[in-house]
Amino acid sequence: MNFLAHIYLSGDDELVTLGNFxxxxxxxxQYKKFSPRLKKGILLHRSIDTFTDAHPTVRQSTRRLHAKYSHYSGVIVDILYDHFLAKNWQQYSKVPLEQFVSDFYDSLDxxxxxxxxxxxxxxPHMIADxxxxxxxxxxxxxTVLHNMNRRTRNRSGMDRAVEDLQEHYxxxxxxFTSFFExxxxxxxxxxxxxxxxxxxxNTTDL
Structure with a gap:
């Protein structure tokens, strides 16, 4: 669910970005059936996930949540980290977040x-909300955590994780800041x- 980070880390190629997304x-x-630029994005995404899951700082964040949320802790941390990327966006990009997001939605179209x-x-749901x-x-x-909890039929309790975010903000x-660098x-x-x-x-390679 850490969509923003994956999009941001994809560089300037739209199709690499979409593959990652x-x-x-x-x-x-299955990635082999896609064009070279989409393949790059897909494989980049997998490498990012592998790096993230094994990183000691991320594991430290995850451990803080594990007693309450068990194997959902990693998903929650992904979402929380996207919050800090969005909140501190100006530290990472000269393009305002509103413009960056609008450009990405245009790319989807x-x-x-x-x-x-x-x-x-x-x-449609992503853009509407x-x-x-x-x-x-x-x-x-x-809202994201609430919707994720609904997807687990309310078994995960992920909607309560916003309280953990506020307590350990x-x-x-x-x-996040240390890890993201x-x-x-x-x-x-x-x-x-x-x-x-x-x-x-080749920019015509779809």
Whole structure:
């Protein structure tokens, strides 16, 4: 669910960004059926997830939640980290968040046909409720967590995690800031490797 971070870490290529954005629904070797630029995004997404899941700072954040939320803790931390990225956006991009999000939504429209069915079905809800921009406010995170809890048929209790965010706000923000610098460096290096592996960057390649 950390959509904003994955989009941000994709660089300037729209199709790499879209591949990264929709990668969660593409399992195993299914990525091979996509174009080189989409493949890069999918593989970048997987590398980011692997790096994140193994990182000691992220694990520290996750441990704070584990007693209450068990295996959902990692999902919650992803969402909380997107909040801090959105809240502190000006530290990471010269493009205002509102413009960045609007440009991404336009990209979804331009390349609608290359998106997976599940993403196509999700887009109207995402844009109508402006998920990416809403992450900057605690109220927006509360809505995301509420909706995630509903998807688990209220078994996860994730809607209550906004209380943990507020209680440990400074700790979570410090952990995000420390971790994200390392993730940015890792993602830049990994994308360079993928550009070498998939050198076809023709802008007409869909």
């Amino acid at each position: 929709m990668a969660d629904g593409i399992k195993g070797k 331009r390349h609608y046909d290359v998106l997976t069915n599940s993403i196509q079905h999700m887009i 402006n998920w990416l921009l809403s992450y900057a406010k605690i109220s927006g995170i509360a 400074t700790d979570f923000e410090h952990e 390392e993730l940015r460096a890792f993602s830049t290096e990994r994308l360079e490797e993928l550009n070498t592996e998939f050198p076809d960057t």
